[in-house]
Amino acid sequence: MIYHAPVNELRFALQVHGRLPEILALPSAAGLDQDTVDAVLEEAGKFAEQELAPTNRTGDLNGARLVDGKVLTHPDLAQAFAAYRDAGWLGLRAPADYGGQGLPAVVSAACEEMWCSANLAFSLLPMLTLGAIEAILSHASDEQKQTYLPNMSQGLWSGTMNLTEPQAGTDLAQVASKAVPKDNGAYAVSGQKIFITWGDQELTENVIHLVLARLPDAPAGVKGISLFIVPKYLVNADGSLGARNAAHAVGLEHKLGIHASPTCVMQFDEAEGYLIGEAGKGLMYMFTMMNHARLGVGVEGHAVAERAYQAALAYARERVQSRDIGGHSKTPVTIIHHPDVRRMLLVQKATLAAQRALYMQAAAAIDTAHGHPNADEAARAEAVLNFLIPIVKSWCTDNGTVLTNLAMQVYGGMGYVEETGAAQYVRDVRITPIYEGANGIQALDLIGRKTAADGGAVARALLADGQSVAAKLATVDAELGAQLQQALALAEQSVADILAQMTSNPELAAAASNAYLNQMGCTLGAVALARAHLAAQDALADAANAPLGEDFYQTQQHVTQVYFTQVLPQIHTHAALVHSGSPALLAVPLESF
Amino acid sequence: MIYHAPVNELRFALQVHGRLPEILALPSAAGLDQDTVDAVLEEAGKFAEQELAPTNRTGDLNGARLVDGKVLTHPDLAQAFAAYRDAGWLGLRAPADYGGQGLPAVVSAACEEMWCSANLAFSLLPMLTLGAIEAILSHASDEQKQTYLPNMSQGLWSGTMNLTEPQAGTDLAQVASKAVPKDNGAYAVSGQKIFITWGDQELTENVIHLVLARLPDAPAGVKGISLFIVPKYLVNADGSLGARNAAHAVGLEHKLGIHASPTCVMQFDEAEGYLIGEAGKGLMYMFTMMNHARLGVGVEGHAVAERAYQAALAYARERVQSRDIGGHSKTPVTIIHHPDVRRMLLVQKATLAAQRALYMQAAAAIDTAHGHPNADEAARAEAVLNFLIPIVKSWCTDNGTVLTNLAMQVYGGMGYVEETGAAQYVRDVRITPIYEGANGIQALDLIGRKTAADGGAVARALLADGQSVAAKLATVDAELGAQLQQALALAEQSVADILAQMTSNPELAAAASNAYLNQMGCTLGAVALARAHLAAQDALADAANAPLGEDFYQTQQHVTQVYFTQVLPQIHTHAALVHSGSPALLAVPLESF
Known part of the structure; x- marks a missing residue:
């Protein structure tokens, strides 16, 4: 149940998907540079590995209790929280005016992935505190801000x-x-x-x-x-x-x-x-912080699956069972040699890479929307953010259940035994598709406010952007490029389908909304991994531009290949459901269920 | 957490997929008639509902314990087991020569679905006992049989x-x-x-x-x-x-x-x-009972999902939240009105119908293989059985996880709370893809011994059989017929792909084996529901031939429509993975995971 903070993966995702150089150039990031960001990631990784990760199972075994009106949690959590607070981690993205450090959302999102991987249940305490800080900062009076924000930003309250x-x-x-x-x-x-x-x-x-x-x-x-x-x-x-x-x-x-x-x-x-x-504006105020909270839940779903993947990978490298199918070995091999185990592991790895890319894009959109000096740019980022949020929230959390279950399956019988920890990941991650707006609600948000409301403008802009990535990809790898172009064409058709259904009969669109969301997540994930493939290509062509080492970039290209052949084909199912799946659903009388 | 034994669904499945009239005509079923089977189902349903179902949560909360060398279970389980044994349920398919009732596998499978829905953990005790009976009956000496089988068949041991x-x-x-x-x-x-x-x-x-x-x-x-x-x-x-x-x-x-x-x-x-x-023949002896055991685990995965569906449906009919999307109501409605909730429920219902059909087909093949007087017919049934078993085992159990999670999602936040029971179904069903041969092993069995070993003969025979069903379906509903023909063509291509890969590079086939198995399950499920559609059509055309009532048969046709538009499109993804998904998986160096 060891956790290795994926610092290199996060650095790469920050550059390629989080547009870190652009974000650091924003006035709101003044004083922050690449070296500092690297140092923050390193330290956060250490903290997550050494201080938080060991509390995960302790906390699971010793759940919170209500005793004589007091809510008691395991002492390890209190100790970890004190260390977390004292190290200043809670204030990372809290407002600088009130004692926080005001770091960009992309940097804090990277850290939040690590907190959530290390101990999801723990991470909810700072996450909710930050949400409350954001609501107070945006809507409360100066006196209220002065009264509450400094202590909250420091994690004292x-x-x-x-x-x-x-x-x-x-x-x-x-x-x-x-x-x-x-x-x-x-x-x-x-x-x-x-x-x-x-x-x-x-x-x-x-x-x-x-x-x-x-x-x-x-x-x-x-x-x-x-x-x-x-x-x-x-x-x-x-x-x-x-x-x-x-x-x-x-x-x-x-x-x-x-x-x-x-x-x-x-x-x-x-x-x-x-x-x-x-x-009378309470709900509106709550919604102003909803984007960040929903992004956070998407990160949670992703992060638990990342840790489950690491655990399954470690087990697959260690567990010896049966000879290999190719017949290369006369004695039993570690199970990572077996093709179906490789499939289970690599589907996890490739999906995780796409998820990380999408949440980073959304976090970068938050930073741009809040901090870009050009109002048009900020508005464009806000629109992209609004489109991505339901996707990140739902796609990463539904995947969370699928991926943690794949991780458990790698363990075989040992995965069903609580001591190995695989079961806890399956149990913990399962809240994420439910809370902060159940995923069905996210899908309705996507077809309505995020697609139909602007006539599909943002959706189409993102897909058009994808087409330019696909064109570049085709120059490097014709087959991958063609696959992406096909995926984008299917996605464009689904946007048209949803828009038509929203006009003709919104119930049809609602019945198709889950498939539409998953198709968008899957397709935008492919666009992102195409970008990663191209970035890796650049790095491999120029060693001076390859700080993470040749192997790392080659692995990113493998990941893109796996995603395109093992994950992206899901779009064919989604597209069919969006196009013509709903009438049969709506035709069933409610009493016939 | 009430359970309603789906007796009508089981009766219909027994007729259409379990070929009950043919099975009852076998010499091995002498003395058994339709009325007796109906009575058995009714009584088993009552027993499952009234005696077993109430012990499910008690057993979950009061798990087995090892105390002073004794394995202690909750007293409710002992009481339920005594009642089960005394009512003769354990001996249902135990050999008549040793105190059992020797009923056909199709009838006992229907009962086993109900036991597993009512209390999966409990059901494992008789299930394993029957497995041991089968092994002793097939391979032990007469003296050993006399010593052990009578007491085991009665559930005393x-x-x-x-x-x-x-x-x-x-x-x-x-x-x-x-x-x-x-x-x-x-x-x-x-x-x-x-x-x-x-x-x-x-x-x-x-x-x-x-x-x-x-x-x-x-x-x-x-x-x-x-x-x-x-x-x-x-x-x-x-x-x-x-x-x-x-x-x-x-x-x-x-x-x-x-x-x-x-x-x-x-x-x-x-x-x-x-x-x-x-x-030296121990493993071979164990394998002779493996088919029945694996069929049983497929039934388990299905059965837990059936109960989870019932629970989610009851909640969706009762929980009031938000107005309906069509705007027909000015006040909040029960959530079953919401299209995405209907989707979640109907995907469960349609998949459950297909699963029940497939396990019934497999059970009928057991009866035919063991009891048909014509050796060719028996051998043909044995071959079909061997092909179906890994599919029933894996497809129904992987679906079990997907479907119970859909059921939980219908509950929203209440689903994550243990008291509602939805979580227990998710937890319980998760063992089924793991034990009795992990699903990855089933998929290897399917591509190897069950497909490549006979050059795809049985696979192609089943698909050809499907084509004749599709042709009939096309006369009733041209669109459904065309969909099924397309699905069968894709499946035929996948058989050819797997055969080619098994020859060129078995690792490619192994990496595609999971997708191949799921494609076969999904496609054969569609063939089965096409049969159900046609049977319902016949019943609706002739009221004298419609013992379950008009509404029941109309619902079956709705179920087929939902399956074809919401579940069957998964084959496009599976087919793509079988056709070209594996090379990227196998290209990733093991150290790059």
Whole structure:
């Protein structure tokens, strides 16, 4: 269960897909250079390997417990969190104005991959804190920012997101928690929230809950929902901690995985809360941080699969069983020699490379959208980001389940035994297609707001961009180039299909949305690996331009070949489903299921 | 977590795919008629629903434990087993000559689906006992049969299979356990066996271990392996139980799922054992029961997914969330209205129908192979069976993971919470692609012994048979007919591809074997559902010939439509992988993974 931080892979992905040189040239990255980024990756890798990775199984075996109203976690986690905080990792992308380091999203995404690989359940605590920081930074008053952000950016206080209620999951319009104005300008917040990750814990001095609730006179539906800060401990005027607020964890869920992270039922009983921004805009405020959160979940799905792959690879290199099929050996060989084991491993490796490329592209779009001085460039990046986010979130997390199961299969019977750790990856990763907007919701987002809303403009621009990559690829490898051109043509047809269905009958498009999303993920992944292939070609042609060594770049070209022949052919299935799969689904009477 | 035995689906599958009228006409089925079969299914369904299904979660929560050398399971399991035994269910397909009922494989397979849906972990105890019965019946001496089979057929004694050792999993040639002749004609069996399902327990009076071991002078490799009966308690000449034998469970695995069933490390310390048949033929003897066991595991993968589907469907009919996309409703609707939820449910339903069809075909082939008076017919059935077995085993179990995960996804966040039961199905089913020959081994079996060995004759015969079904289908529905013809043409091409690769470079075929197996499963599933479509068409045309009611047959036709548009398109991906996917895999140097 050792974890090796894939620092070289991350450096390569940062250059090729994260457009690091461009990002470092943005005014918002002033003072940061390539050497510093390299140093950050090295140190983060060490921290993930040495401090976090060893806590993964301990945390799984010793899940969070609710004892006498307190949420208790294993001491190893507290120790790891203290080390993480003290090393400044939490503040990596927290705002510099409030004690964070304000690093670009591409750099922090690379680090987040490593945190999530090392210990997914742990990583959710800083991830949610950063989400809360982002919401407060974007919408709260200066006084509120001063009160909460410095301590949160340093990891002294954590942040939580209280959205879901039993009757309001995907459908947040049903939120029923109430906030009644008090004499002191604050609000008395009451209600029950469920599925609150790290909703309470003893690792930080305070927990800052962001809570969706309704004012007494609020209209029904989403426009009546406001956002409140509800601290676990009230904060005195001098910044010291005051009274315990009536915000309590009253239950923990028994989950398939991520045992180390408490998933709380939170009870608010006239807890003191403070309105963020304007009343009625709570959901909109939450959505401003959704892109980063959804990108983060995509990284989670990817990261757990990366670690599972490493474990399966190590096992395949060590386990001796049966002679090789080619008959080269007279004695049993390590199972990595067996072609089907190679298939399982390389499908993982190739898919991981494509996933890393896509999340890096999305992170670069965040940096460009937020930091590019040219408004048109920033807007273009924002549009690309909006298109990529549901894809990164869903494709990397559905793949997460597929890939961790492939990793388990490499182990054979040993994979089913919990001690080897393969099972934990399968269990842990399974939350990622569910939370932060179930993948079905992501697919609806992709066909609606992200495709139909602009008449397919961004989708087509990305595919056109892909065509220029394919043209270059064809000059290096005619067959790969032709494959990519065919894939792009199929994707263009699917965009047209979805646009037509959205006009003629949106239910058809909705029934095809999952296939459309997977086709886009698979195709854009191929475009990205085509870019990687070309970059590797350049590096191999010029040793001075090949800092990671010849073998590394040759491996990237192998990875592209494997992806094109083993993963990309999935598009034929997806395209068929988008084109004509839905009518049969919709024709089945609901009582005939 | 209620389970509804799908008795009507099973009756339909028995008629159409299990060829029940033909099977009942075999001499081996003398005395059995349609009404009796219907009654058996009804009673088995009730037993599964009422006695077994409620023990599923109890067994999961209260896993087997090893205490003071005894393997303890939850009392509910003992009670359920006693009821199961007393009702005669264990003996359903046990030999009539030794106290069983000797029912056809098609009927017992239908019942086994229900046992496995109701409680997979429980079902393994009778399943393994039946495997041991089969091995003893086929290869042991008359005296051995008389000593063990009557009590085993009644479920008073259980049977176990002791094959795997730490260094000998897939590669049984590495078995190292020893058997040294004793003065009394018996053998002293010593060694450690792992992954022994229900290796010990307190539910039966005795446990009859079948153990692979080597005689002192045995050659290395598979030809040195012999099979021994090693009872937990020695059996006295009068049939009473004697001394405790030195065969002990010394450890239990901590597994991802099937917690109720103990997976034992078995230690044999000069335990008294009795040679079955001839020395050196142990592995061959084991293989004679392998077909039935592998069919059984395919049924397991299918059955757990069936129950997961039922649970997800019930949730989707009950959970209210968001308005419908078509805008027909002003208020939130049950989530079954949402097209992507319908997709998830119907892909499960359609795949389940195809799986049930394939395992029924295989079971009918067992009955025909064993019972047909015409030797040619029997041999033909045997060949079909041999081809189908790796497909049923792998396709139904890999699908098992996919389908149970789809079921969990329907639940959203509630699916990740153990209390809803969706997680248990995901955990339990995951053993099925691993044990009884990992699915990679099944795929090698399919390309080698089952395809290349006869030059593709059986494969092509099955596909030719499919073409005649497609021709009939085309007269009823031209589009479905054309789709099936296209699928069969692709499958024929893949047979040719595999045969060519087996000749040119078997490693290419091995790397493509998984895709080939999945393509065959997917395509033969379509042929089967085409048959179902035609049978439903006949029933709908003649009410006198429609015992299950008009709605039932209309639903079967919907299921075929969904399968053809949502599941069958996977063949395009599989065919591409078979045709040209392997070279890139094999080109990657092992050190570059």
